[in-house]
Amino acid sequence: MIYNFSAGPCTLPKQATEEAAAAIANFAGTGIGILEMSHRTKPIEGMVAETESLLRELLSIPAGYEVLFLGGGASLQFCMAPMNLLAQNATADYTDTGVWANKAIKEARKFGKVNVVCSSKESVYNHIPKNFEQTPGATYLHITSNNTIYGTQWKEFPKANTYLVSDMSSDILARPIDVSKFGLIYAGAQKNMGPAGVAVAIVRSDILGKAEREIPAMLDYRTHIPEKSMFNTPPVFSIYVMNRVLHWLKNLGGVSAIEKINIKKANQLYNALDNSKLFKGTAAKEDRSTMNVPFVFREEAVAADKKEALEKTFLKVATEKGLEQLKGHRSVGGFRASIYNAMPVEGVEKLVEFMSEFEKSL
Ligand SMILES: Cc1ncc(COP(=O)(O)O)c(C=O)c1O
The missing domain is CATH 3.40.640.10 (Type I PLP-dependent aspartate aminotransferase-like (Major domain))
Structure with missing residues (x-):
């Protein structure tokens, strides 16, 4: 999948x-x-x-x-x-x-x-x-x-x-x-x-x-x-x-039904970022999008000279696990998970699971 x-x-x-x-x-x-x-x-x-x-x-x-x-x-x-x-x-x-x-x-x-x-x-x-x-x-x-x-x-x-x-x-x-x-x-x-x-x-x-x-x-x-x-x-x-x-x-169920699902997916991902020692979100908490979630490595977790290589590894392993297109936009760097209406809840669950596994593997 x-x-x-x-x-x-x-x-x-x-x-x-x-x-x-x-x-x-x-x-x-x-x-x-x-x-x-x-x-x-x-x-x-x-x-x-x-x-x-x-x-x-x-x-x-x-x-x-x-x-x-x-x-x-x-x-x-x-x-x-x-x-x-x-x-x-x-x-x-x-x-x-x-x-x-x-x-x-x-x-x-x-x-x-x-x-x-x-x-x-x-x-x-x-x-x-x-x-x-x-x-x-x-x-x-x-x-x-x-x-x-x-x-x-x-x-x-x-x-x-x-x-x-x-x-x-x-x-x-x-x-x-x-x-x-x-x-x-x-x-x-x-x-x-x-x-x-x-x-x-x-x-x-x-x-x-x-x-x-x-x-x-x-x-x-x-x-x-x-x-x-x-x-x-x-x-x-x-x-x-x-x-x-x-x-x-x-x-x-229409737009109010999908809104509930969108909030659930976004909360799951933002909670994972907030509780991670490796990753963090880049947007101010009160303005966080339910659609696009940019995230980066925490500066204190990854030395500057190791960052690029580790980003590449993260993206490579993610792709092997079927988690595609997570590279961040060049102006923000790091990663971005776009979790639009059609992204199933399971997609976000899989991503969160993988991020946690990746963090533990270091
Ligand atoms: C917020 C926003 N506005 C405009 C555009 C540009 O859209 P289009 O490529 O359809 O011209 C994009 C494309 O990603 C977008 O995200």
Whole structure:
């Protein structure tokens, strides 16, 4: 049995990938494979509409919001969001909590004024800044709800004077959220929702059309709304995998059920780190992510000149035991276990067991 701790693309529910694999040969009993079927057919239109309604149900999306399936990943949303929402002379507030937040900031600067209201850069993004002032009259406040690289997560969303815009790529559907606080939520699919190739945008329609600029059709949310994400050929297969993942999540009891499992998995791993003499987590306790858990050797346990070799040994033995993709991101070093929705509890148990064995073996 292999447990894949990759930060994304990452492990998906087995049932969902098996159903998707079967649909490549024969989609919904049509005798035609899903990769070979026009998006303008009833079965595909129906599947996309169902995927939207599953998302609406699972996230309790209120009336007044549109749900779009778009290409270009979350990275395209870094520019689409300000292009659609931020007028040239207006200001948007951005929180700087990591590499992805920075990329969003860089893009937004191309469209309007950006005020970076807080940053945890000086401490290598090991926490979420708590107290900061917002710009009076700012169009929106942007956050990255979960910082995939640093393993920090907004536990409580900041009280904004305006609507929030959030990159939720790495924790969408991991916990219940109050969508009404957000003007826009966007997320690449390839962590909790499905494969790469599609991003979801959940946008409150009344905030659109105020940026006073000409927007290329493909980059304008308003193009995709009446077309039901079919202005161009959408990434049908990626949406279908998402459809199967959402069914899996619904059958499991939905977002509040998975939240309990996520908390259980994360607590198990963080408790192991806190009680270890060899390993420690890198994120501030109160901001620890339930999705990504970066950890390193304790300085007092491993001499600096032995660290690299021991890291390699840990990763090699882990792989031999079926615990894959545990290498940390280069900016944090060490290790990272990504334990998204589809990571089974047993995967975390196996990892904790292995970490303890490894520690004892030294
Ligand atoms: C929080 C976050 N935002 C954005 C991205 C970029 O997503 P994409 O590759 O879909 O553009 C990632 C990718 O890992 C991410 O973790």
